[in-house]
Structures are given as C-alpha cells and as structure tokens.
Amino acid sequence: MDRIDVVIVGAGLAGLSCAWVLSGHGLQVIVVERGDFAGSKNVTGGRLYLKPINAMGSEMLDGAPFERKVVRERWSLLGSANSVSIDHTSDRFRNEDHSYTVLRARLDRWLSERLMARGVFVIPKYRVDDLLWENGAVAGIRAGAEEIPAHVVVAADGVLSFMGRKAGLLPPLSPKAYAVGMKEVLELPEEKINDRFNVGDGEGVAHLFLGDVTKGVFGGGFLYTNRDTLSLGVVAGIGAMMGRVPALDASTLLEMFKERYELRRLLDGAKTVEYSAHVIPEAGYDGIGKLCGNGILLAGDAAGLALNMGVTVRGMEFAIASGMTAAEAIVEAKASGDYSEKGLTRYGERLRESFVLKDLEASRRVPGYLDNDSFFSYYPETFPGLVEKMMWFDENPKGSPGKTLWKELRSSGMLSVKRLIELYRIRNI
C-alpha cells in the first residue's frame, strides 16, 4: 500500500499548525476538512493569546487577520437586578502583543490559504468516516469509498473527535465534562465600537460575565470586540443544565442576556449577522485523552486541551502549540522509522515540558472548585447587593460606613464559616 507521511483530520488551528511544521520539514501531508473551507465549521468566543506561542508560532501567524488587540479586561458579576464590574487596562497590555480577538472563519481560512501557497493539500468538503487499520496500528483514513493510506493520522477533528474515539483514545462523551457555547456575531461600525468600549483603533475589549447570565448554572457570558463586529455569547455546562430544576431552554439564555441593562446600550443598533453554537471541553487537565496510539496523535480540542479558569478561557493557543508539537514528534518518528505509540511518545513528553500541559496541570483543581453554585449564584447576587446597600442613601439615617459594611457582610453570609472555608481553599487551586 502506497502511503503518504501524514493525513490530518480537520483544518482548524491544531491541524493547520501541524501541517505548517510538517511541510516545513518536507514531509508529505494532506489536510482534510469537512467544511466548505477551513474555519467554516469552527467557532471561538474568542480571543487568542499570542505570548505563549510566540517562539513557535510567530512566523506562521505573521500577517494573520486578527480583529483587535485586547487592551481592556472586564469582568462583571450579574445579580438578577444589579451588577458589579472590574475594568482593567495597562501600558503593558496596550504596548505588547498579548492577545487578540479573532473570528475563525477568517483566521483559519487565511492560514489554510497560506499553507496551500506552500504546496500543502487542504481538501475541503471531505468528511472522514473511519480509520484504516493494519496490524493493530492506524494506517490512514476512509471517506466513503475513498481511502488515504498514511503512516500517521493526526486527529485534529475538534471537541467531539470521532476519530480519537474510534482509535479508543478517548472516553465516552460525558455531560459533566462539556459545556455548550452559543454566540451571536453582531455588526457595529468600527468607530462606534471604539467610542462605546473606550478603546482606540485596533484596540479591543474582552468582557466576561458571571451570574444571572446562566441563571445560576455553571457557565457565563462573554463579549469580545472585533474590528467591526461584536462576539456575544453564553456558555453553560451541559451536565449543569441537565440538572437544573426547572429546566432552562438553552436557546433562550443569550436572548435574556441581551436584554440586560448592562448590555443594551452597548448593543444598540448592532445587527445580528450570525448565530452559532459549539461544545467546549470543561474538564481541564483530568479530561485530557490519551495523546497518541499506534499511528495516531490527538491535537487541540480533540485531545481535550482547553482550560476554563472562570476569569479567562484558553484553547486556541493550546491547539496551535499541540499541533506543532505533534508535528515535531512525527518528524522524529519518521527519522527513526517508528510510528508506533512508543515512537510517538515524544509528543506527550514535549507537551508536558511546554506551557500546554504545565498550565493545564497547574489549574487542575479549578474545574472542581468551579463546580459549585457559589460562583454562579451566591457571589453574583451578594457582591452587587453589598455595593447597592453601601451606595444607597435615603431619608432613613445611615450608620457609619464601617458599621454598614460590617452589618451587610454579616447579614449576607460573607463571613459565614462556609464562605471563609471557601476563601481558605483558594490557596489549593
């Protein structure tokens, strides 16, 4: 059987980054993509952190169609009738290339065209149905009656990774380990975005929301500014939604979010141009699959490389780094002629040495800590309530500020043993 070196399933950031490095080393590589073009099935919140992948990815991303450089970080706790927000900006965020908002149909398409200009085949409209096997090793892919035999298959087929599951590298999909994100892209003129979000040309905002946006369920809201569009969405844990009584209709969450006073003026006149949904891995380090088998590697979301730390969400830079690292391991495997699981294990080792698994492991306890309705109902109700009471003046005499604060802290339960233990446990996460 005539084999090419590598076939990559999925022209997302993991697959394309893998192809970039492989083609740089002169390996034969084909990328297959089920969408009409690379990016046409992909969704992000979202923002891409560039710093972690600067050393490996800056050449590949040179000239990439990023939307805006994030110079403001905002977080809001939404109570049912009030909210409190933090707005951070700094010279450092403004002066350095730290993170950018992106739209995947643009970014992935641009990257695939860049690869094709380098001679890499990126085949669109191509759904892979199965893996080819030979002597207990993956030996290529099958799509309908067509087969592409290859020494190595890279499953970069996204969060659901049917290929990773067929290879037996991933556990069955469990509701607790995933969230669903629902997003609208809304058109708004560039200058209006600058004015409303208090940023300059090319500068943008990443705004995350916790609390009433998911009606107490694990998850949150997000708002990212793109060049002349906004990405607005809600993420909710699938297991948490299933456990909620009474049941909540997921498709209504975003609409309720848009009605919030905090958003109404920001969105005024903005026209929705697209609605999308995507599943997100939420189990963190403990949700990572087996990274390779005989003749196969997993990269990006397919491997479960995503991290939700409550105040920020990461995935795309893990996808890029893991795709590139997989490629390096394949180059070594080719040199030694060993494409078995053993021959590919350098992939996992390299990832372990890099920020990818280091960052994921460091935040290993975050998903467990966030699996707690304190963050989705108690704090988002209590903090804004506290501020509201402190700032409200009427005909009734008010005690001294200190006394008022103390009284409110006590009556809100913030000083209860439960909350203090929660605070104390922070050092463990």
Add this chain to the structure above:
Amino acid sequence: MKIDEKLALDAFKTDRESHILINHDICRSRCTTRHCLTICPGHLYTFNEEKNEIVVEHAGCLECGTCMIACTEGAITWSYPKGDFGVQYRYG
C-alpha cells in the same frame, strides 16, 4: 429575536438525509427527562403528541453535538453531515 430568525441568518446546505437519527423505542421505554427538548441551542427538538415521538429538524443543526452528549440514554445517533452539507459559518 426568535430562535428561527437567528437560524435564518446562517448559511445552511441541507442534505435530504438527516445526520441525526432518533431511536424512538429508547425514548419511549427509558427516557424520563427529554433533555433534548431544552438543551439544543437551535431549539430543533420538539415532541409530537399525536405520534408520541421526538422530532428533530436537522436542517437548522449548528453541529455542536450537545444533544448527543445530553442524551445519556443513547437514543440519539449523531454524525457530522456529509462533506458539502450543513452549516457554513462566515464569521465563526
């Protein structure tokens, strides 16, 4: 904005053959929760009282896979639409 108005904004290329199959026997005999009716971001699942079965409108599927994950009884067989079909995001 209603959910069908949102879906109408997206570009879909619809296969006549559905990529979502429902095993109604499992729904009737084992499912007591019907999470599919509320968990789908496109609100594509409905219950047909007359036929006593779950109906899914595959044409508006956003291809997230949430229904398959939430159907822990395993009544939903879900695959990606064939190449050249399904939703095509222009922004993503």
